[in-house]
Amino acid sequence: MFSALRHSLTSLALSICCTLPALASTSPLGEIANQQTRHIATVFQGRMAGSPSEMLAADYxxxxxSQLGYQSDIRRFNTRYLYTTKDGHQNWHNVSASSVIAAREGVEPQQIIIMAHLDTYTPLSDNDVNNNLGGLTLQGVDDNASGLGVMLELATRLKSIPTRYGIRFIATSGEELGNLGAEDILKRMSASEKKNTLLVINLDNLIVGDKLYFNSGKSTPTAVSKLTRDRALALARQMNIKATTNPGLNAKHPKGTGCCSDEDVFDKAGIPVLAVEATNWSLGKKDGYQQLAKSKAFPDGTSWHNALIDNQQYLDKWLPHRIEKRSRDVVRVVLPLVKELAKAKQ
Structure with missing residues (x-):
C-alpha cells in the first residue's frame, strides 16, 4: 500500500516539477531564489516531517x-515526536522523514556543505493547533522556503564552475522536531567526511527579521571565522547590504549561532559552521528570538510557525518587496563567498 502511495506521490511531484519554468543562471541575482521560495511555499505548504507534502517537496x-547535473538522492529516516492533547495526555507519533542530498566532487576531497531545512513546523499539541501554529496550511515562506530558494539559486549558479573543493547541498527534514535530519546526516558521515568538511553554511529564516546576520559556531576556530563570517560581513559592506553578527548579549549564546537550528548539530561535533539568518538580536528579553518590532501586523514580533502570518500574501502585504530584496542580498553575499572558499576556477 505504501509503495503505491509512494509511486503516486512521485508521479505528482514530477508533474509539479514541470510547472515551474526552467530558470537560467543568467537571471538577475536573487530572482531564482525569489521564484523558488514562492513556488515551494505555495505548492508544498504544510511540509511537516513525514507528511505527503514533505515527500513531494523532497522529490521536487x-x-x-538532478536537472542541474548534481548527483542527488533522498535519504529517509524514521523518527517520532510526542503530541500533547488539551487534557494533558501524551502520545507518540511515528513519522518517516525525507532529506535530500546533492553533491559535486572537487579536485580534492575537502568539501563545503550548504544546507537548509525543508520541513515546516509540526504542531506538538492541541494548543499549537488552536493557535494556528504549523499544520497543513502553513506555507513557511520565511521558515524555511527562503533558505531552500537561496540554496537552489546557489546550486544553479555554481553548477558549471569547477572548484578545488567539493560542494554538497543538503535539504534536511525534521529540523522542527529537534534537528533530527541534521543529526541523521551527521551520523551517516564517515570520520574522513567529517574531517574533510571545511564549513557548513546553514540558511534559515531569511525574510522577516529586521537584520541579516552571519554567525559563526561556538567551536568554529577564530581563523575560520575570519575567512567566513568576517569575510561575509565585509562583502556585505562593499555592496551596501546591512548585515551584522550576534552581539553576544545573551549569556547562553555568546557570539554563537544561537539555538535550535541545524547548524548546532555540526557545531557541537566540532565542524566549522556559518549560520545565515534574518532576525534581531537586540530586541526583547530573549535576545535573538524576536525578529522585528511588535506591531499590529506582527503582534508578537515574530512570524515563526504561524500559518496566518508566514505566508506569501501576508508578507507581501506587510513587508512589500522583502522577499525579493532578501533573496537578492543573501545570494549577492553567499555566492562570492562560496566561490572563494571552494577555490572556484574562473
Whole structure:
C-alpha cells in the first residue's frame, strides 16, 4: 500500500516539477531564489516531517538538483515526536522523514556543505493547533522556503564552475522536531567526511527579521571565522547590504549561532559552521528570538510557525518587496563567498 502511495506521490511531484519554468543562471541575482521560495511555499505548504507534502517537496528538490547535473538522492529516516492533547495526555507519533542530498566532487576531497531545512513546523499539541501554529496550511515562506530558494539559486549558479573543493547541498527534514535530519546526516558521515568538511553554511529564516546576520559556531576556530563570517560581513559592506553578527548579549549564546537550528548539530561535533539568518538580536528579553518590532501586523514580533502570518500574501502585504530584496542580498553575499572558499576556477 505504501509503495503505491509512494509511486503516486512521485508521479505528482514530477508533474509539479514541470510547472515551474526552467530558470537560467543568467537571471538577475536573487530572482531564482525569489521564484523558488514562492513556488515551494505555495505548492508544498504544510511540509511537516513525514507528511505527503514533505515527500513531494523532497522529490521536487531532488529533481531540481538532478536537472542541474548534481548527483542527488533522498535519504529517509524514521523518527517520532510526542503530541500533547488539551487534557494533558501524551502520545507518540511515528513519522518517516525525507532529506535530500546533492553533491559535486572537487579536485580534492575537502568539501563545503550548504544546507537548509525543508520541513515546516509540526504542531506538538492541541494548543499549537488552536493557535494556528504549523499544520497543513502553513506555507513557511520565511521558515524555511527562503533558505531552500537561496540554496537552489546557489546550486544553479555554481553548477558549471569547477572548484578545488567539493560542494554538497543538503535539504534536511525534521529540523522542527529537534534537528533530527541534521543529526541523521551527521551520523551517516564517515570520520574522513567529517574531517574533510571545511564549513557548513546553514540558511534559515531569511525574510522577516529586521537584520541579516552571519554567525559563526561556538567551536568554529577564530581563523575560520575570519575567512567566513568576517569575510561575509565585509562583502556585505562593499555592496551596501546591512548585515551584522550576534552581539553576544545573551549569556547562553555568546557570539554563537544561537539555538535550535541545524547548524548546532555540526557545531557541537566540532565542524566549522556559518549560520545565515534574518532576525534581531537586540530586541526583547530573549535576545535573538524576536525578529522585528511588535506591531499590529506582527503582534508578537515574530512570524515563526504561524500559518496566518508566514505566508506569501501576508508578507507581501506587510513587508512589500522583502522577499525579493532578501533573496537578492543573501545570494549577492553567499555566492562570492562560496566561490572563494571552494577555490572556484574562473
Amino acid at each position: 528538490l531532488q529533481q531540481q538538483f
